Amino acid sequence: MLPILLTSLAFLSVSVKSQITIVVNGTASHPIPSTLWGQMFEDISHSGDGGLYAELLQNRAFQMVDTTDQTTALNAWHSVNGAQLTVIEETVPVSSALPNALSVVIPSGSSGQVGVGNEGYFGIKVNSSDTYNASFFYRFPVASSFNGTATVGLQTSTGEFLGGINVTLSGSQTSWLQVNTTIQPTITPDSLTNNFTVTVDGAELAGQTINFAMFSLFPPTFKNRPNGMRIDIAETLSAMAPSFFRLPGGNNLEGQTVATRWQWNNTVGPLVDRPGRVGDWGYVNTDGLGIFEYLTWCEDLNMQAIMAVWSGFALGGTSIAEDDLGPYIQQAIDQINFAVGDPAESDAAALRASLGHPDPFPVVHVEIGNEDFFAADTYTYRWNQYITALQATFPNLSFLATSDTFNPILIPNPAEWDIHVYQTPSWFAENSFIYDGFERNGTHYFEGEYAAISTNSNDLFGTPADGRLTFPTMESSTGEAAFMTGLERNSDIVFAASYAPLLNHVVNSQWTPNLVSFDSGNVYPSTSYYVQQLFSLNRGDEYLPSTLPDADGTTFWSVVRKTSVVPNEIIIKVVNTVGAASNVTFQLPFSIEDTATVQLLTGAETDSNTPTAPSMVTPQHSSLVVGETFAYTAPGFSVSILTLITSA
DSSP: OOOOOOSOGGGOOSOEEEEEEEEBOSSOSEEOOTTSBOEEOOOOTTSTBTTTBOOOOTTSSOTTOOTTOHHHHTTTEEEETTOEEEEEEOSSOSSSSOOEEEEEEOOTTOOSEEEEEEOBTTBOOOOTTOOEEEEEEEEOSSOOSOEEEEEEEEEETTOOEEEEEEEEEETTOOSOEEEEEEEOOSOOOSOSOEEEEEEEEHHHHTTOEEEEEEEEEEOOBGGGOTTOBBHHHHHHHHTTOOSEEEESOGGGGTOSSSTTSOOGGGSSSOGGGOOOEEOTTSSEEOOOSOHHHHHHHHHHTTOEEEEEEOOSBOTTSOBOOGGGOHHHHHHHHHHHHHHHOOTTTOHHHHHHHHTTOOSOOSEEEEEESSOGGGGHHHHHHHHHHHHHHHHHHOTTSEEEEOSSTTSSOOSSOOSEEEEEEEEOHHHHHHTTTGGGGSOOSSOEEEEEEEEEOBSOTTOTTSOGGGTBOSSOOHHHHHHHHHHHHHHHHTTTTEEEEEESOOEEEGGGOOSSOOSEEEOSSOEEEOHHHHHHHHHHHSOOSEEOOBSOOOTTSSEEEEEEEETTSSSOEEEEEEEEOSSSEEEEEEEOSSOBOSEEEEEEEEOOTTOOOBTTBTTSSOOEEEEEEOOSEEEEEEOSSEEEEEEEEBOO
């Protein structure tokens, strides 16, 4: 889509609204925090397992499954050539964390390759240029004289062999042994419906049983991290240049019950020692993507971590009694020490050091809970006890409250709040001035979750037919962008903001819309992704006041200066939230070079980037002749970034 970049109304063939004159003040009103734009992560819609976390096998260790329900226990697994599969409670488990195993019986009279297959997270991408790391544990529950091989491979759903390798198995191996190998496919199939298989010669092992535990299959990972991130998703997120990453994220922190809450110490160390949990979005979290992986990921992208600790409330409605909070507060202290503590003074920090990271991770802000307006009546005492203990232990960290702002009144008064809002596109545009009215009293705010999710204010959480969006549209994305100009204008008190949810597997979507969608082989950045990226990549370090937008209008803007480069850059963001083009004139108090760069995202009201049209709307680049006074026409439903260079 070509940008509309005009300096004169004479060339316009579309309706244009009345002239808007914007006078820019050359004296900055406040510095802009470097943390302003970032990412909020939550394992929803297989954002983590099956998404950012690169593990390809679903149900790899039979974690948290009910062995009396074999259909569910065998999720993603299938028999190859008649093998009899049963998930069992092992009499000799591979670890105390993983009590279950896969019993594979090779039927009498078998021939050919017999064994098991895994379909992955709704498919497995296979590329002949990639090398895959595969592993599993095995044992023979009854010793045999077998001494032969198993084939570890990849094949299509129709049985075409894509590549594999033979590994040695011994029938005398009655204790667990891990097999590690690599697979180099020789074929790149067109389809994503491929399988990982482990098979044996049926005739050689007919009538025998092999037990398997803790399978794993990894493609190449981002920055070659062991147990790391899926490259295409990681690169998409990295391209946003986020300054922070909120973890472990949202409701999935809390657990439906106290016992099923996210616990940092269950997510660290060897994978075989991580029990996993049933996440709050209904599927098993392997916790292979654990606290160490989260924090390493933050370092890889040069992000601060905004880390949450469990605050004594589970989503099912349970709040820990005031007198019983001590052990949970201690667990929070240990979690923070794992991230930033001194290994000489803390066992949790010493554990971090033992994993190869003696230095602290980049954690500055810690959230106490998540959306505690769900249990506001108990948050008063829970906040008081947590903040008292955590501030005393970590005086250099900042702590955020997560209930509604100033309702109820919390003691001591929070210095930082996390605010969430899901609304209509028009709500976001109409509320771009919401923070202008906040008192400047030393309190700071994190807009931790926000998104335009529906065009129907009476049914925000209904179906798409009721207005709920499946994917962001240019209408919703420009509404968000209008709101973001207000966040930038109020960045003296708003220190961070992040769209939510971040990621979504389109085959198993549990929430819409999302910033980035994907399947097992492709990534689909949304129109809102490009808005977030444009704001993040085009930051200033000083905010320049200007004529204010009309709070009831449809055109919004923000002007910042980037003093970290010489000559300085003036970056102007212009957002048009309706279909008619908008003509604006800027009056600057300083000299600038006569050519500006323009980055433009524009499209029709309902235009979306989807799996069937993944690049319908993407940013386009051009140039614009400018001066101390210059005109610009913002197309309908558009976000424009104008970058001007100051004259020496």
